[in-house]
Amino acid sequence: MRAVRCTAYGEPEGLTLAELPDPVPGPGELVVDVEAAAVNFTDVLFVADRYQVRAPLPFTPGSEFAGRVAATGPGTTGFVPGNRVRGTGTTGAFAEKVLVPATAVVALPPDADPVLAAASGVASATAYSALRSVAAVTPGEWVAVTGAAGGVGSAAIVLARALGARVLAIVSTPAKADFCTGLGADAVLDLSSTPDVKRHVRTATGGGAAVVLDLVGGDLAETLLRALGRGGRFVTVGYASGVIPRIPLNLVLLKGVSVLGFEIRTFADDHPELAARDLAELGLLQADGLGATVTARYPLARAAEALRSVADRRAMGKVVLDLGPDAGTG
Numbered sequence: 001m002r003a004v005r006c007t008a009y010g011e012p013e014g015l016t017l018a019e020l021p022d023p024v025p026g027p028g029e030l031v032v033d034v035e036a037a038a039v040n041f042t043d044v045l046f047v048a049d050r051y052q053v054r055a056p057l058p059f060t061p062g063s064e065f066a067g068r069v070a071a072t073g074p075g076t077t078g079f080v081p082g083n084r085v086r087g088t089g090t091t092g093a094f095a096e097k098v099l100v101p102a103t104a105v106v107a108l109p110p111d112a113d114p115v116l117a118a119a120s121g122v123a124s125a126t127a128y129s130a131l132r133s134v135a136a137v138t139p140g141e142w143v144a145v146t147g148a149a150g151g152v153g154s155a156a157i158v159l160a161r162a163l164g165a166r167v168l169a170i171v172s173t174p175a176k177a178d179f180c181t182g183l184g185a186d187a188v189l190d191l192s193s194t195p196d197v198k199r200h201v202r203t204a205t206g207g208g209a210a211v212v213l214d215l216v217g218g219d220l221a222e223t224l225l226r227a228l229g230r231g232g233r234f235v236t237v238g239y240a241s242g243v244i245p246r247i248p249l250n251l252v253l254l255k256g257v258s259v260l261g262f263e264i265r266t267f268a269d270d271h272p273e274l275a276a277r278d279l280a281e282l283g284l285l286q287a288d289g290l291g292a293t294v295t296a297r298y299p300l301a302r303a304a305e306a307l308r309s310v311a312d313r314r315a316m317g318k319v320v321l322d323l324g325p326d327a328g329t330g
Contacts, residue, residue, distance in 0.1 A: 001019070001020055001021075001022050001023075001095060001096040001097045002017055002018070002019060002020075002095065002096050002300060003017070003018055003019075003020045003060045003094065003095035003096065004016070004017055004018075004060055004061060004062070004094035004095065004300065004303045004304075005017070005018045005020075005058050005059070005060055006046075006047050006055070006057065006058060006059050006060070006061055007057060007058045008057065009047065009048060009049035009057070010047070010048060011047075011048070011308075011311075012044065012047060012303075012304040012305075012307035012308045012311060013304050013308070014047075014304075015047065015061070015303060015304045015307070017300065017301055017303075020095070022097055023097055023098070023099035024071075024099075025071050025072055025073030025076065025099060026073045026074070027073050027074045027075045027076070028073060028075060028076055028101055028102055028103075029072075029073040029076060029099060029100065029101055029102065030069055030070075030071070030072055030073070030076060030079060030085075030099070030100055030101075030102050030105060031069070031070045031071040031072075031097055031098070031099050032065065032067045032068065032069055032070060032085060032087060032097065032098050032100065032105065033067045033068050033069075033070045033096065033097055034065045034066075034067040034093060034095060034096055034097060034098055034323050035065075035066055035067040035068065035114035035115075035118075035322075035323055035324055036065065036066050036067070036114040036115040036117070036118040036119075036320050036321065036322055036323060036324065037062045037064065037065040037066075037093040037094055037118055037320065037321040037323070038062075038063075038064045038065070038093075038118045038119050038121060038122070038123070038151070038318060038319075038320055038321075039062075039298075039303075039306045039307060039310050039315075039318075039319040039320065039321060040063055040064070040122060040123065040151060040310070041150070041151070041238065041240055041310055041311075042063060043061045043062060043063060043094075043307060043310075044307055044310055044311040046059075046061055046090075046091060047061055047307065050242075053090075055090065055091050059091045059092075060091055060092050060093075060094055060095050061091055061093075061094050061303075061307070062091060062092060062093025062094035062095070062098075062321075063088055063089060063090060063091065063093055063122060064086070064087070064088045064089075064093060064118055064121040064122050065086070065087055065088075065093040065098055065118055066084070066085070066086045066087075066108065066112070066114035066115075066117035066118040066121075067084070067085065067098075067114060067323075068081075068082055068083065068084050068085070069081050069082060069083045069084075069085060070097060072102070076102050077102075078102060078107075079102060079105070079107070083107060084107070084108040084109070084110055084112055084114070084117075085105040085106060085107055085108055086105065086106055086108050086112075086117045086118065086121055087100050087104045087105035087106070088104055088121060088122060089104055094300065094303050094321060095300075096300070096323060114324070115294055115297065115320050115322055115324075116292065116294060118320055119151075119291075119292035119294045119318040119320050120155075120286055120291040120292040122264060123151040123152045123155050123292060123318060124155045124159065124282060124286065124291040124292055125264060125278070125279065125282060126152050126155075126237065126262070126264045127152050127153075127155040127156035127159050127160075127213075128155075128159050128278055128281070128282045128285075129262065129264070129267055129274070129275065129278045130156070130213055130235050130237055130262040131143065131156060131159060131160050131163060131165075131211075131213065132163065132278055132281070133267075133271065133274040133275075133277075133278055134233075134235050134260050134261075134262045135211045135213065135233045135235050135260070136233070137160060137163050137164075137165045137210075137211055138163075138164070138165070139163070139164025139165065140164060140165070140166070141165050141166070141210035141211060142165070142166050142167075142168060142204075142205035142206070142208075142209045142210050142211070143156075143160045143165045143166070143167050143168070143209065143210065143211040143212075143213060144167075144168040144170060144189075144201060144205070144209040144211070144212045144213070144224060144227070145157060145160070145167060145168070145169055145170060145212075145213045145215070146170045146212070146213070146214050146215050146216040146220060146224070147170075147171075147215035147216045147238075147240050147313070148167075148169035148170055148171050148176070148180050148185065148188075149169070149171050149176035149179050149180055149316040149317070150215065150240070150310075150313065150315065150316070150317075151292070151310075151315075151317065151318045151319070152215055152237065152238070153169070153213075153215055154179075154180070154183055154292075154293050154316065154317045154318070155291055155292055155293075156213055157169055157180060157183045157184060157185050158183055158184065158290050158291065158293075159282075159285065159290065159291070160213075161184050161186075162285055162290055165211075166186040166187075166205075167184070167185045167186050167187075168185070168186065168187045168188070168189060168201065168204050168205060168209060169181075169183075169185035169187070169188045169189070170188075170189045170191065170220075170224075171188065171189070171190055171191065172190070172191050172192055172313065173190065173192055174190055174192070174193070175316070176190075176316060177190045179316045179317070183293065187204040187205075189201065189204065191220075197220070197223050197224070197227070198223055198224075198226050198227045201224065201227035202227055205229070207229055208227055208228050208229030208230070208232065209224075209227060209228055209229060209232060210228075210229055210232050210233070211232060211233050211234075211235065212224045212225070212227075212228060212232070212233075212234045212235065213235050213237060214234065214235065214236050214237060214238075215237050215238045215240055216238070216239070216240045216241045217236070217238070217239035217240065217241045217242075217243055217244055217245050218239070218241035218242075218243040218245060219243070219245070220241070220245075221234075221236070221245035221247065222245060222246075222247060222248065222251075225247060225251050225252075225255075225257065225259075226251060226255075228255060228257050230255055230256055230257070231255075231256050231257065232255070232257045232258075233257065233258045233260060234257060234258065234259045234260065235260045235261070235262055236259070236260070236261050236262070237261075237262050240313060247259060292317070292318045293317035293318060294317060294318045294319075294320055295315070295316050295317035295318065295319070296309065296315060296317075296319045296320070297319075297320050297321075297322040298319070298320070298321055298322065299321070299322065299323070300321055300323055303321055306319050306320075306321060
């Protein structure tokens with residue numbers, strides 16, 4: 001099988017495409033023929049060795065995929081070859097075949113679109129649980145989303161509105177502002193042309209946002225903490241800027257706000273009932289067409305280009321590696 005390989009930590013351009021032996025499933029495992037794999041910012045971080053945990057070299061990047069079961073290991077139940085599934089793992093998805101525990105996949109309808117299925121996994125689950133269970137968003141509240149044109153951010157716009165909230169999308173270019181408006185954002189803040197971010201947020205939201213969903217970090221985080229309304233909730237999800245912010249705790253004390261964290265890898269273990277509820281609700285929303293917006297498809301051989309578009313924050317919506325016969329060209 002063909003697989004994208006990271007043999008040294010660094011930039012996406014250092015990735016190679018290699019021929020590897022087909023994986024063989026062990027007890028409780030599946031091999032899935034990958035039809036599509038989503039490209040996430042965490043994949044960029046793994047390749048650069050800048051994620052919270054390290055992927056030992058050499059490895060195949062990619063954390064979520066959709067495809068058909070190719071083989072099952074001894075004692076594996078619930079799936080048979082040919083079943084269409086969506087799955088997640090730490091690494092391994094940027095390949096023609098992926099080996100995963102059977103517990104890492106969920107069944108899809110036979111006619112499911114694998115590209116949309118792959119794109120609507122981790123990003124949508126992150127956005128929804130951060131909004132629903134961590135921020136506890138209620139109808140009518142203003143939610144400010146940083147990195148709003150990206151994979152998680154664009155899903156957050158759609159899903160926050162599904163929860164009845166109003167959304168202020170915070171982006172870095174006019175093109176991204178237009179994209180978020182098209183997704184239904186109630187207001188947009190373009191950082192490239194807005195000198196006073198705090199005042200803009202407070203004006204747009206009528207006194208301050210109730211929730212900030214921060215996917216970017218950096219100096220913007222403190223500014224948005226100051227732009228929260230009294231009793232607001234600041235949810236830190238990621239640091240696409242590459243800078244982990246330091247928060248003055250006196251702001252928390254004086255404004256009576258809550259600073260909360262969300263990490264998708266541990267959420268289900270720490271809060272199994274909430275995670276199960278969120279997954280069920282998200283499934284219903286996705287059945288109505290809400291969730292990920294796929295804007296670019298790349299073939300497997302161009303995985304480095306796909307990762308670069310995400311690393312440079314040029315990508316809008318979700319970027320997907322399409323391994324199907326009609327794969328796009330990016």
